[in-house]
Amino acid sequence: MYSGKIGHLMLGICSRKTTGVCGVAQNLAGRSGLSWTAVCKQRTLWQRKSACPELQQQHVPTYLTSARSASNTTVDPNELKRFQSLANKWWDEQGEFGALHAMNDLRVPFIRDNLLNAHRRSRQVGKPLAGLRILDVGCGGGLLSEPLGRLGADVLGIDPVTDSISTARLHLSHDPDLCERVCYRDCTLEELSEEAEAEQSAGGFDAIVASEVVEHLLNLETFAFSCSQVLKPGGSLFITTINKTNLSYALAIVVAEQLLRIVPTGTHDWEKFVSPVELESLLESYGFSVQSVQGTLYNPLSGSWSWTDSTSITYALHAVKQREEPLLDLGGDSGPQPDHRAHSAATHN
Template sequence: MQESGTISETEIAQFDKLAAEWWAPRGPMRALHEMNPLRATWIVDRVNRHGMVPGTLLDVGCGAGLLAEALAAKGIPVLGLDAAPAAIAAAQAHAEGRDLPLSYRLGRVEELVAEGQRFPVVTALEVIEHVPDAEAFVAALADLVVPGGLLFVSTMNRSLRALLTAKIGAEYVVRLLPRGTHDWRRFVPPKRLAAMLHTAGLRVTDSAGLSFDPMRGRWRESRDLSVNYIMAAAK
């Protein structure tokens, strides 16, 4: 199986197995369901502040469409891209009949780059930790952003706390995620992500921690980037 560049056949197979359960709020994607409103709101707020020219948003690694549908429901035209066939099929099936400005495509970022496609906003949430070559992936994402556009990337910090909570705790203790979902060695420290974005010709404009509040039972924006975090960058 291919394990180099911006795609991992092993990861694709793993997420394809989850396609039928992707939209179950209490299923294996429960954490993403609970985090999704915060992620979508954070992105839309930054896009509005930036004063972007209207256009289609590209959601890379869209899976079965959790973020793509949430953004489309806010009136943003969205193209969801993923290399996992079953996930794309699940996304299309879930969106059917909803009359949203939303479409999906099976494929890789390099294919869109080769076609010369560009977008005012590109998102890649919880994806970079699943690709073999993070630098190549960020470079390809940057190529897909128009000058003056925005790129949003979210991932997990390669910290001891992330290992204990996002990997061991989530997969083996409380079983919030299927075992083997993450490889802690591929988690990305914020400084490294910022450096990759800079190398790709982007300027970091904002970042925030995505933190779970156990008292309120929901996710909230914070300054704590030690586990889950999101970063915005302008071209």
């Protein structure tokens, strides 16, 4: 019954622009005895209640501070406990991670096609990503690592939840051929970055994937900094996540958690959601150039994902680490250099 309700909601969303999406959510809230105004007020009260006293003062964007600030870890202990309790359920396609299994139909081609456009060279039949090294951050049980490995890439999946890595390794062991291209480590991204820095081997990966991860991290600045450390110049960063809008709050928290109870209460923290514009600004401050941002949509009725023009709920982002600037010729013209961080926000609908 609940999946039917949410499915009809999503079907309505698919056929509307952003303003139409808001209208559908408003109608659902109204039928549930909760007005759209009440939803927005509830979000505001929740936001104020959870905010620290210091944040009541004038707000300074966190990405303007150093990645080595008060919190230099990406791991939230509460998130760690939550995923620890779900570690043995990663490969249950009908369970809590069913939507992530379905998302492979969207995110794997998104990663593959962008990498093929960036690396134009001879390809092995059936293994178009052969020769590329990919880091899967927050790999969980390996739901995305394995498909990328089957495309020929050498994949390292990392996750701070030890039991999730154990699940990933156990599932991988059933495919001996894949074991040659995919491996897992129970560590954090910042630990990997520090190792690379100590070994002076920064920039070892052709691509980094962080799918449905950044909305669970404690510190996005550390995440962006660490990505820039372990990614090759010209390498790609792929992110899928949830936008920070009234609509995403209504659907991900009010509808999914509070009204329909199809997602366990506390799964999402709206404060950790990030908009495409904010994420782009953060990444560009750490040397990335955002190439594309595309809205995504999940339909629980059909159990499938699709692309959409609106990024108001969830979205996929592709960014590229800028190549190092050539040294200036001190004897020649040292006029103004182009700003490689400039990028239009017109793609953010």
